[in-house]
Amino acid sequence: MEHVEQSVAALSALVGKGGVLVLSGAGLSTESGIPDYRGPSGIRRNAQPMTYQTFTRDPIARRRYWARSHLGWRTIARAAPNAGHHAVGRLEGLGLLTGVITQNVDGLHQAGGADGVVELHGALDRVVCLACGELSARGELDARLGTANAGYAAVAGEVNPDGDVDLTDEQAADFVVVDCTGCGGLLKPDVVFFGETVPALRVQTCFELVEKSAALVVLGSSLTVMSGRRFVVRAAKLGLPIAIVNQGPTRSDALATILLDAPLGAVLSRVAWDLRG
Known part of the structure; x- marks a missing residue:
């Protein structure tokens, strides 16, 4: 528990500096009743x-x-946005985010109050x-x-x-x-179905977001497929601090500055509360 508290505090400090790009995956929407592909065990459903x-x-x-x-x-x-979606919307409202790249197709980021959302895989x-x-x-x-x-x-x-x-x-x-x-x-x-490619202009927009950001925060993604993981790799090459909040291991844990295995709704609500202004 002490380790979790320290990691949450570190995450709050990182986000509080601003210039943060969020990359979200299916794990952020599980608390809204939409299952992810792998779950906390990392084993594919x-x-x-x-x-x-x-x-x-x-x-x-x-x-x-x-x-x-x-x-x-x-x-x-x-489906309704959960505490995690609302927290991301509040952080954007505080001017701390450069944008949100989501691998999800459920529209819950926007329903939770976020505007600057790039829907990597459509809607x-x-x-x-x-x-x-x-x-x-x-x-x-x-x-x-x-x-x-x-x-x-x-x-x-x-x-x-x-x-x-x-x-x-x-x-x-x-x-x-x-x-x-x-x-x-x-x-x-x-x-974007499996076997289909993400439109090139959309990918370029996401890379530009990475390059103008000061940090990357990954929320609820195992980063198993390269579609989302490539932005983590680019952030690492640019020397950006990377925080990963996910239940279960990810493919990019070794690149993380902050690694937090905990329920996303509770963690993000805590961060948004810490930075409420």
């Missing part, structure tokens, strides 16, 4: 994410995805047409899917990290998929 190649090439897999995602969206849409509350590129609100698609599947009887179970639920092939077989109202093209959540 069984959820198998959809790949871009499968989604675009396999109509049956795409129908199964939309059936699962349609049911899971209700949980994502109802589930938007839908994009792969043919014409038109963006639309997920709520609109949800209503259309609800109308097209008025008699659909499958029941949602626990939501997965991608915002979908587990269904058998038989449960998904009768689901009706709808297409773009403008051109009839395939619709996809405006998120």
Whole structure:
């Protein structure tokens, strides 16, 4: 406990200097009821994410995805920001942050009061047409899917990290998929699927945020995939102090100036309280 208190105090001192860039991952949203991929043990959960190649090439897999995602969206849409999200919003309000890079697609940073958020992997509350590129609100698609599947009887179970639920092939077989109202093209959540690359301009924006910051604070990410870890590597090369707050080990623990394994909501609330002004 003494070690935790010392680490929290060190984190407060670091953030209090200002110029801090936040990099957040799925572990920040678990207290809002959205599971992460690995959990505190670091062992990957069984959820198998959809790949871009499968989604675009396999109509049956795409129908199964939309059936699962349609049911899971209700949980994502109802999720509320937790103490950690609110704390990040307060720290931004105090002028201590240069920005927030999030690997999450749940929109909870913005709901928690943060404005300067770069959604590295996109957002589930938007839908994009792969043919014409038109963006639309997920709520609109949800209503259309609800109308097209008025008699659909499958029941949602626990939501997965991608915002979908587990269904058998038989449960998904009768689901009706709808297409773009403008051109009839395939619709996809405006998120980066596995096998898809993050837009280059978005990545460049994130690197620019790292380079203009005085410190990097990682919240709730195991940093297993390079998509987010590359910004930690860049910060280390620039000699920036790096704080990692996560439940369980991360791939970049060796690069951390401050390493804190503790519940994020409590830690961040404490930091925001210490720096309330």
